[in-house]
Amino acid sequence: MCGLAGLLRPRNDLDHEHLLALAGSMGDALRHRGPDDDGVWADPQTGIALAHRRLSILDLSPLGHQPMASADGRYVIAYNGEIYNFAELREQLLNLGRGFRGHSDTEVLLAAVVEWGVEAAIARCNGMFAIALWDRDRSELWLARDRVGKKPLYYGWAGDTLVFGSELKALWRHPQFDNGVDRNALALLLRYDYVPSPHCIHTDTFKIMPGALLRLDAATVAAGAAAHDPTRDQQRYWQAGERMAAAIAQPFDGDIDAAEDRLDDLLRDAVGLRMVADVPVGVFLSGGTDSSVVTSLMQALSAKPVQSFTIGFEGSHHDEAPLALEVARHLGTAHTELYVSGADALAVVPRLPAMFDEPFADASQVPTALVCKLARSLVTVALSGDGGDELFFGYKRYERALRNLRLLQRVPLPLRGWLAKAAQGHGEASRAGGFAAFAAEMGARGIGDVYRNRIVRWRFPEAAIPGAKLPPTLYDLADPLAGQGTPADAMMLADYSVYLPDDLLCKVDRASMAVGLEARAPLLDTNIAEFAWSLPLSYKRGESGSKHLLKRVLKRYLPDAMVDRGKRGFGAPVSQWLRGDLHDWAEALLDPQRLRAQGYFDAELVGGLWRSFVAGEKRWHTHLWNVLMFQAWHEHWREQRNLAGDAMARNSHGEGGL
Known part of the structure; x- marks a missing residue:
């Protein structure tokens, strides 16, 4: 997995060296996403610059280095992700006369673009990805994101320059990026705990939507953010609502036994594709249905014990570690569990703003960060069970x-x-x-x-x-x-289209990438999603409760008693934290004078909720947590802007830097 960044200046006045330095600085902000290699490329004639940070997963040789140019020199790409069907596409392209120097999926993606064009090539890809692709013949920049939104991609205007990157911290490195807070996006944060795409917490800044492409040239960049409408200008090459409607119109015509066979086959294919790597691969195992299905199939497909990872919580009645251990022992995985205290969890909280860049208030981000750190100690890739609830009626x-x-x-x-x-x-x-x-x-x-x-x-x-x-x-x-x-x-559909990409997948991406770990989600394979949408509700909501068909498949690998047990979730005791160790932290961030000075919140309304919560009158902890996550993020963001301002000042006095 990797990180990408770049910029496009429609009226460029920077020479090649300065463009490289500016893009390189943006890329360096993403070092955690790609600690193994880095690269920059620029063309001062058109004002384009691309930067890439590489986490080597496939083809660990220098032949996988990015930014990478196509064989004919027309396209240059900075790409974050994995094309799981790259071997199949490579074979098709070889039969069409295309040659390859190495074995990376990046080179296959570029050859596919040359052969079939941008839109058609991306539509053929089964994977998770964010792409920045420069067409040198047409002087056009393409930004693209995978179907479900596994990989992030931000873009926006820094003065008259377009900037883009895997995380906002890359955009912050541009000296002209000082875009303020979008109050409408802040309202979305309070409502949902996250900012849904295409919106972003900053003004004049956006996210590429799942399954979307954006084509930009010098004229569209020069027109500025005021002329840009992301919902109009981003082209959807794949849309969940349309695909679900099509699947419902042509429902699966077999009985539930046939559906079970079909789902088992699809899961085996999806898991097998995501086990392909030139580095160690493991799995997150909570003991619930989704992660147990993925772990069971991984172990069935592996000739040696699969590395599985679980976080346990000391003194918690929601602890799933014993369930996970039971599953691991039955399957024979090489299981690693780590029990953490409340103090261990709370130590993560101060790091959340730097980890997420955009305010994010799903409190399960804390245990997710802990299990990612644990897994990274032994593997570079970890599979997860994300998607089962949204596809198989799990909530x-x-x-x-x-x-x-x-x-x-x-x-x-x-x-x-x-x-x-x-x-x-x-x-x-x-x-x-x-x-x-x-x-x-x-x-x-x-x-x-x-x-x-x-x-x-x-x-x-x-x-x-x-x-x-x-x-x-x-x-x-x-x-x-x-x-x-x-x-x-x-x-x-609503959860698959909004909650899944902008909450769950965002959470896993930032937590895993913060430690240089690639997370893969086989249940989100497009073939599985479209099959699930073709099924009647009775196949998902049966005598075994929710996720009926998924549990039937799981019973092929685990005893019934390990399958037919309730869902515990992966949460965090926020109310307990705010009444205990985080009380003083919260009290300072919610200080009425501070809120009035910032001007984002109604200090009396927010203060009233805080006082009511502290007095035990109402359980307002979820309302308060997303306010607190914004406050902590705002403090971090201003610190980063001050650091960028200091760097600009040093540069203006000839002290180095950009």
């Missing part, structure tokens, strides 16, 4: 939302309207349960509204952020699937 909140929808439909419309109006004056109290929560549900137009009420933190984040307007997401639609499937399908 309990799905059941609760369907129950609430049924109740809602039984209430007469006039009464529903009256109750919804009565709930309007309760504000955030409607999130805390009781009559206010029940009444607020009455205003739902469909499953989309019902489900959104199950997942949001702040229901009215604009009230806490003066001047903010909440941008719409897929969760704001009455039916995210527009009537083309069941309410259950609609919920799973």
Whole structure:
């Protein structure tokens, strides 16, 4: 796995040396993503510069060095990711007369672009990737991201220059990047715990959406951010909603036994592809269904014990380590577990802003960071079970939302309207349960509204952020699937399209890349996703509860007793932390004078929630955690800007640097 960065100056006035230095500085900010090698390339005539940091996984030789030029010299690429079907594509290209110097998937991707064109080549790729590709013939920059959004890619304007990179810290290195906080994106953070793509916490800055391509040239860059609309200008080469609708229209026509056989085959293929590496490969094992499926198939496909990793929590009734150990012993993996204390977990919190760059408030980021660090001590690649819940009806909140929808439909419309109006004056109290929560549900137009009420933190984040307007997401639609499937399908689509890439995959990417570990998620193979979407709900929600078909496959490898047990999750005791060791830290970040001076939050509203929480009156810890994550991030960001300013000052006085 790797990191990429770069810039495009439509009216370039920098020579080759300075362009290389500027891009190199941006790339150096991503050293943790690629500690094995680095490279820069620039063309002062067009103002383009690319930087790359390499974590060597395939073809460890210098022939995998990036930025890499195509054999005909037309294209130059900086690429972060893995093309899992690269061997198949390589064989096709060899048959078409293409030759190769090395064995890297980067060289295969470039040859595919030369042979089939950018859009067609990317559409053929089964993998996880973020790509910056410069077309020297047309002087065009292509930015692209994989179908589900495993790998991140930010871009934005620093003055009149376009800057882009795997993480925001690369963009921060550009001396003109001092873009402020986007209050609308901050409102999204408060609502969801993360900032959904294409939005970004900074103004004039965006994310490439999953399954999207963006083509830029000097004219579009010169027009600036004001002329750019990411939802219009990013082209979707693959869209989950369209693919789900197509799968529903052509459902799987076999019985559940045939579906079990098919899923087992697809899982074996997906896991096998993701075990290909020239470095040690392991697996995250929690003991739950998803990670146990992946671990079972890895071990079935491996001639030696697979390295598995689990984090345990001292004194926690949510500890999954004993379950994982039981699975590991049965499968015969080489298992490593580490029990951590509350102090160990809390030691991660100060590092979160630097790890994530963009404020991020899913508190399971803490145990994720710990298990990634553990795995990196023995392997360079680790497989995960991400995606099982979103594809196979795994969350309990799905059941609760369907129950609430049924109740809602039984209430007469006039009464529903009256109750919804009565709930309007309760504000955030409607999130805390009781009559206010029940009444607020009455205003739902469909499953989309019902489900959104199950997942949001702040229901009215604009009230806490003066001047903010909440941008719409897929969760704001009455039916995210527009009537083309069941309410259950609609919920799973919304989570797959928004929560999965912008929360879960973001969390794993930043936590793993912070220690130079590549994480791969076989359940998110496109073939598995589209197969899952073709299945009736009864195959996912059966007599064994949620993820029925996935559990049937797992019972081929594990005893029933290890499969039929409840989901515990991978969380963190935030409420306990804020009442204990993190109290003083939180108190300082939420100081009313500090909040007023910054001007982002309504100090009285936020302060009231803090006082209520400390007094034990309400459980506002989730509301407060995302405010605290922004506050901690803001402090870190300003520190980084001050450091960049000092570097600029030294340079202006001839003291070196850029």
